[in-house]
Amino acid sequence: DVKVTQSSRYLVKRTGEKVFLECVQDMDHENMFWYRQDPGLGLRLIYFSYDVKMKEKGDIPEGYSVSREKKERFSLILESASTNQTSMYLCASSSFRAVGDEQYFGPGTRLTVT
């Protein structure tokens, strides 16, 4: 059974803290993605990676960075958390084989910044 796991389901952090969100996939996928999901705004792409040590900015990269040191792991970093980064964060992965291949999602991390 294919799986994308995220390190925490719920996280509460203080303003200014450095926050790490971890994502691991076991499908040997080339592509990995970080989204945030907010009511009324749908899914917005923060960053994605198509290979180890490669990253591309998505639609809303400001205030975030990412790291991909191993193929199976993709980390999202909030360098200095702010209250407007309170959101649901979703990680996903997909293969690079075909346009018709779908994305597989983790369960999400609900981050609250106080």
Next chain:
Amino acid sequence: GNSVTQMEGPVTLSEEAFLTINCTYTATGYPSLFWYVQYPGEGLQLLLKATKADDKGSNKGFEATYRKETTSFHLEKGSVQVSDSAVYFCALKTSYDKVIFGPGTSLSVIP
């Protein structure tokens, strides 16, 4: 650019009612089309997909047909259940990496 438009809802139906969620798209080339579902408190999961014109995707009683002439991929189910209550996302993909998602449609099914 590429985009997906879908009815935002919320949609409320009684159990056993017929469901249609409209989805239209704008894309260059020949996209693959998807419906994802998100149950409460969970991530998204693929519901069905179609990779070329006139293909019909189906799963769990849901169906959608890839209509190139109307650039549509409407989701239908003949008889919804309470367990179908979720948010439904239409999406397209024209390359090997990124997916373009619609805004999502919230569905509530009442007994």
